Amino acid sequence: MKLTFLGTGAADYDWSKYGQEGIAGSTVTLLEERILLDCGPTAEAAMKRFGVNAEQINCIVNTHSHSDHFNIDNIRKITSGRKIDFYGSVQACEKLTDCCNVHAITFGDEFTVNGCTFLALPANHAVEDIREETFNYLISSNGKTLLYALDTAWMLTKARRLLGTKHIDAIVWDATMSQPDNWRIFEHSDPVMFAAIRRVLQKSGNIDENVKVWFDHRALTLWPTDPAEQEAIARRENVMLARDGESVTI
Numbered sequence: 204m205k206l207t208f209l210g211t212g213a214a215d216y217d218w219s220k221y222g223q224e225g226i227a228g229s230t231v232t233l234l235e236e237r238i239l240l241d242c243g244p245t246a247e248a249a250m251k252r253f254g255v256n257a258e259q260i261n262c263i264v265n266t267h268s269h270s271d272h273f274n275i276d277n278i279r280k281i282t283s284g285r286k287i288d289f290y291g292s293v294q295a296c297e298k299l300t301d302c303c304n305v306h307a308i309t310f311g312d313e314f315t316v317n318g319c320t321f322l323a324l325p326a327n328h329a330v331e332d333i334r335e336e337t338f339n340y341l342i343s344s345n346g347k348t349l350l351y352a353l354d355t356a357w358m359l360t361k362a363r364r365l366l367g368t369k370h371i372d373a374i375v376w377d378a379t380m381s382q383p384d385n386w387r388i389f390e391h392s393d394p395v396m397f398a399a400i401r402r403v404l405q406k407s408g409n410i411d412e413n414v415k416v417w418f419d420h421r422a423l424t425l426w427p428t429d430p431a432e433q434e435a436i437a438r439r440e441n442v443m444l445a446r447d448g449e450s451v452t453i
C-alpha cells in the first residue's frame with residue numbers, strides 16, 4: 204500500500220502563504236496513486252507541487268466536512284468536468300451532486316475502490332451540524348491494513364467494536380497537539396492519549412511492535428517550531444511524523 208502525504212497541517216496554518224518555508228498544507232493523503240483522502244484548500248496546489256496529475260485521481264474519500272478537509276473549489280478543480288467518485292457524509296455529498304458520483308456512507312459501511320477496501324468508523328469529532336457523521340477509516344489494500352484516524356480524539360466504543368480483532372499494519376493518527384491537557388482533547392489527540400490507545404491495541408493483538416505510526420494533522424501553534432524538537436517527540440513516542448510530499452509504503 205502506497206501513501207503520499209500531500210499535506211499534513213492542522214487548520215491553524217495561514218494557507219495564503221502556502222508554498223513558503225514552514226507552511227504545511229491542509230491534510231490530504233494520496234492512496235495508491237488514485238484516491239485522495241480528503242481534499243482541503245491546498246489540495247490542488249499540493250498535487251502540482253508534488254507532481255500528481257489531477258487525471259490520475261478517480262475517487263475522493265472524505266473524513267468530514269471541516270473546511271481544512273473539504274473544499275468544494277479544490278474538488279471542482281481536480282474533477283474539472285469528469286465525474287469522479289466521492290464518499291462521505293450525506294451532508295457533504297449533497298453539496299457535490301453536480302461534479303461527483305456521490306456515495307453517502309454511514310458508520311460500519313464497507314466499500315471498495317481501486318482495490319482498496321474501506322470500513323467507515325465513527326470519528327470522535329464533530330462539525331458545525333452536530334447530526335453530520337465524521338469518519339475514520341480502516342483501509343485494506345495489497346494485504347495490508349491501515350487505520351486512518353483523523354480528525355479524532357479518543358477512539359469511540361463503536362469504532363473499537365467495528366475494529367474487532369482485525370490486524371492493523373499501520374496507523375495515521377491525529378496528533379493536533381504535542382502536549383496533553385489541552386482543551387481540544389474532546390475533538391483531537393495528543394501523544395499521551397495515543398500511547399494509551401496503542402498499549403491496549405497491542406495487548407488485544409490488533410497491532411504488534413512492528414506497527415508503523417505516523418503523526419499527522421499537527422497544529423502549527425501546538426507543536427514546537429524547531430524540527431529537531433518535533434523529531435525528539437516522535438522518537439520518544441516511537442512514531443514517525445508525516446511530512447508534506449513524503450511517500451511511504453506499508
Ligand SMILES: [Zn+2]
Pocket residue numbers: 213214230269271272354420
Ligand atoms: Zn482538521
Ligand SMILES: [Zn+2]
Pocket residue numbers: 267269328354
Ligand atoms: Zn476537523
